[in-house]
Amino acid sequence: MEVDVLKRIPVREQEPKVRATNFEEVCLGYNKEEAEAEASRCLNCKNPQCVKGCPVNIDIPGFIKEVENGNVEEAYHVIGKYSALPAVCGRVCPQESQCEAKCIRGIKGDAVSIGKLERYVADTAREMGIKPEKADSLNGKKVAVIGSGPAGLTCAGDLAKLGYDVTIFEALHKAGGVLSYGIPEFRLPKQRVVDAEIENVKALGVKIETNVVIGKATTIDELLNEEGFDAVFVGSGAGLPRFMGIPGENANGVFSANEYLTRSNLMKAFDDAYATPIIAGKKVAVVGGGNVAMDAARTALRLGADVHIVYRRSEEELPARVEEVHHAKEEGIVFDLLTNPTQIFTDDKGNVTGMECIRMDLGEPDESGRRRPVEIPGSEFTLEVDTVIMSLGTSPNPLISSTTEGLDINKRKCIVAEESNGQTSKAKVYAGGDAVTGAATVILAMGAGKAAAQGIHEYLSQA
Numbered sequence: 001m002e003v004d005v006l007k008r009i010p011v012r013e014q015e016p017k018v019r020a021t022n023f024e025e026v027c028l029g030y031n032k033e034e035a036e037a038e039a040s041r042c043l044n045c046k047n048p049q050c051v052k053g054c055p056v057n058i059d060i061p062g063f064i065k066e067v068e069n070g071n072v073e074e075a076y077h078v079i080g081k082y083s084a085l086p087a088v089c090g091r092v093c094p095q096e097s098q099c100e101a102k103c104i105r106g107i108k109g110d111a112v113s114i115g116k117l118e119r120y121v122a123d124t125a126r127e128m129g130i131k132p133e134k135a136d137s138l139n140g141k142k143v144a145v146i147g148s149g150p151a152g153l154t155c156a157g158d159l160a161k162l163g164y165d166v167t168i169f170e171a172l173h174k175a176g177g178v179l180s181y182g183i184p185e186f187r188l189p190k191q192r193v194v195d196a197e198i199e200n201v202k203a204l205g206v207k208i209e210t211n212v213v214i215g216k217a218t219t220i221d222e223l224l225n226e227e228g229f230d231a232v233f234v235g236s237g238a239g240l241p242r243f244m245g246i247p248g249e250n251a252n253g254v255f256s257a258n259e260y261l262t263r264s265n266l267m268k269a270f271d272d273a274y275a276t277p278i279i280a281g282k283k284v285a286v287v288g289g290g291n292v293a294m295d296a297a298r299t300a301l302r303l304g305a306d307v308h309i310v311y312r313r314s315e316e317e318l319p320a321r322v323e324e325v326h327h328a329k330e331e332g333i334v335f336d337l338l339t340n341p342t343q344i345f346t347d348d349k350g351n352v353t354g355m356e357c358i359r360m361d362l363g364e365p366d367e368s369g370r371r372r373p374v375e376i377p378g379s380e381f382t383l384e385v386d387t388v389i390m391s392l393g394t395s396p397n398p399l400i401s402s403t404t405e406g407l408d409i410n411k412r413k414c415i416v417a418e419e420s421n422g423q424t425s426k427a428k429v430y431a432g433g434d435a436v437t438g439a440a441t442v443i444l445a446m447g448a449g450k451a452a453a454q455g456i457h458e459y460l461s462q463a
Contacts, residue, residue, distance in 0.1 A: 001037040006109030010040040012114050016330040020301055023185045023270055027091070027116075032070075035120040039068035041105060042112050049102035050114060055447030056154075059080040060099060060114055074411030076125035079118060080132045084201055084343055085150060085446065087193045088179060090119025093443040094321050123282065126180030126196050128440060132157075134204045139163035141460050144229040146214050146400065148316065149177020149234030150442045151433025153201050155456075160204035162457050167229075171214040178434075179238055179442070181266040182258070184295050185301070190265070206323060215399035220407070224428055226439030230463070231428045231456045234415060235449055236329055237315070238394040239433035244287070248344030249390075253279055253352035257288070257296040257391035264299050279303045281387025287341055294324040296389045297333050307333045308383065312340040312360050312373040328404055337361070340373065342380065344388055356384045377402045393431075421455025422448060430456055 001007070012018075012028040012179050019026050030038065042064045050060045059078055066075035070143035079086045095101075095115035103111035141164050148170040174204050179194045179318045188194060202208065213238070214220065220347035223229045227307040241256030243249055260278070267276035280303035289311035301307045309328070311318065314337055318325055329335070331370045338360040347353040359379035401409045406414040408425035415424060415431040432448030434440055 001033050002255055003037050003040055004390075005041050006103075008041065008110040008113045009034050011113070011344070015325075016332075019186065020331040023188055023302055026186050027239070030113075030120045031114055032072060032124075035067055035117060036070060037066075039064045039117060042068070043105055045104055047171065049291060050099040053099040053102040053120075055098065056082050056450050058118075063121060064112065064114070064117055064400060067121060072121055072124045072128065073130050075121045076130055077133065078457070079121060081451075083238060083446065083458025084132070084154050084204075085179075085197050085442075086118050087122035087197055088114050088188065089123055089166045089446070090117075090442055091188055091193070092441075093181060094441060095230050096322065100442070113127070122197075123193075126339060131203050132200050133161075135161055135163040138205075139229045141165065142167070142208070142228055143456060143460075144169060144223045144232045144339060146220075146232065146234045147171075147236040147433075147435070148175035148198070148208055148210075149235060149237050149433065149445065151237075151435075151445040151452075152177065154196065154237060154279055155233045155430075155432070156206045156449075156455045157201045157204055158450055158453035159456060160201075160206045162453075164457075164460075166206045168206060168208045169214055169218075170210045171213045171236075172266070173210050175208050175210060177235075177394075181262040182292070182295070184261065184265060184299050185270075186298070186354065188297065194461065203452055213399070215403040218391050220400070220404045220426075220429060230460055231430065233449070233452050233456065234394065234424075234431040234435055235402055235428065235433045235445070235452075237433045237445075238396045238414075240394045240395045240397050242394060242415075243391065244341065246321055246341055246343050248352070250352050250443070251344055251346045251385045251388075253281065254344060255387070256390045257280075257292045257389050258394060260296050260389050261299060264303075270299075270303060272294050279387055280383070280446035283385045284298055284308070284387040284389060285310050285336075285341075285383055285385040286391055287311075288393075289318040290391060290436055291320045291441075293389075293391035294320045294328050296391055297332060298328055298424075300389065301331055301388070305387070308336050308385070309333060310336045310339050310341060310357060310383070312338065313370065314338055316361060317370050331372040336383070338373070340375070340408060341388075345382070352386050352388055355385050355388055356413045357383055376393045394434070396435045396438070402433075412438055417452075418455075419448075420451060423455055423459075428459075
């Protein structure tokens with residue numbers, strides 16, 4: 001294949017009009033020839049800036065060099081030293097603002113497509129039956145991990161590779177956390193990718209117990225004092241949705257994005273063969289502009305709705321990945337920007353009939369550094385919708401913090417933990433991911449799980 005070193009190899013995708021009607025994966029990824037051609041564009045820098053942009057510090061030039069040489073198994077093991085979820089990261093990480101943003105090749109041309117190469121390695125390794133390398137023996141120490149999302153899986157995997165006896169406790173009936181219930185099938189296939197990645201973590205020796213709600217079935221104190229665990233990592237995520245507090249928000253047909261996506265993903269509400277229906281709606285408004293808002297909007301579209309995204313700032317301030325916004329627009333989703341809901345209208349049965357909105361302008365910057373949205377008096381209008389999905393962020397469920405003695409939380413109800421090693425105010429208890437930061441990205445949660453695993457290892461090595 002002829003390669004222009006300044007331009008990345010294009011990635012094949014489903015056509016927008018086709019993919020908008022199905023839940024098959026949008027991006028089709030690289031084949032062997034394409035991956036090796038793209039890998040050949042890497043400069044193999046002696047001081048790789050891309051690694052500094054990766055929250056889990058993968059040896060990016062190292063694995064890409066193996067791809068270029070056709071050594072997929074070795075490339076997989078290079079990645080495996082740093083990441084337990086390469087097939088996930090290759091699909092959902094914001095590489096464009098992390099590793100690829102620092103790629104030296106990107107100064108005078110396109111950055112190397114690091115994420116798509118990682119996905120290629122993980123997918124090919126899975127098809128070849130290659131498994132991660134596990135510890136030779138156990139060291140006699142037990143660690144409990146609460147939550148099986150990206151933070152928990154990463155922490156558990158890293159500790160298992162160091163010889164710890166690790167058990168993950170998951171509240172739901174299926175492991176994976178946000179990977180299983182939050183991110184739609186068309187972005188992250190569940191059985192082919194998520195389930196396979198979880199099986200790889202289990203292949204390291206990690207045990208997973210589902211349907212265990214920490215704070216009810218047992219507590220952190222009981223895990224430490226009665227069940228013989230030497231340390232606990234809390235990676236329970238942030239699953240408590242936020243709402244606006246506007247009139248009509250309790251109407252039939254108003255969802256949190258969490259509920260909407262969970263019913264679609266975990267309960268397969270999009271599949272007629274499953275008895276878990278969801279109000280798909282004929283005209284849906286999704287309030288918010290993050291990745292979760294894009295996921296909810298694109299899910300509603302595939303369920304047959306005419307979909308509007310309502311966001312109070314301009315496109316420049318949209319927090320969602322550029323790729324996700326681009327895909328949503330290609331699929332026909334309408335963006336009502338500089339627009340904010342003020343109330344939701346209902347009929348006499350409490351069903352949504354419309355949503356009143358007001359136009360916004362951008363004023364002076366607020367504490368986040370973004371220009372503050374300001375209402376334009378007299379600009380109210382009604383958006384005719386029958387379903388509203390609120391995607392305004394999430395916060396941690398307070399159940400764990402409220403049932404654990406000596407565990408400090410901040411004003412946002414997040415657990416307070418050291419960024420460098422995940423240590424909390426309570427001895428032997430570590431935390432990371434959304435439970436500490438509030439809703440963030442998969443890779444940042446993984447980075448926190450990795451840091452906490454190292455923190456636990458250093459502590460228990462001295463105990």
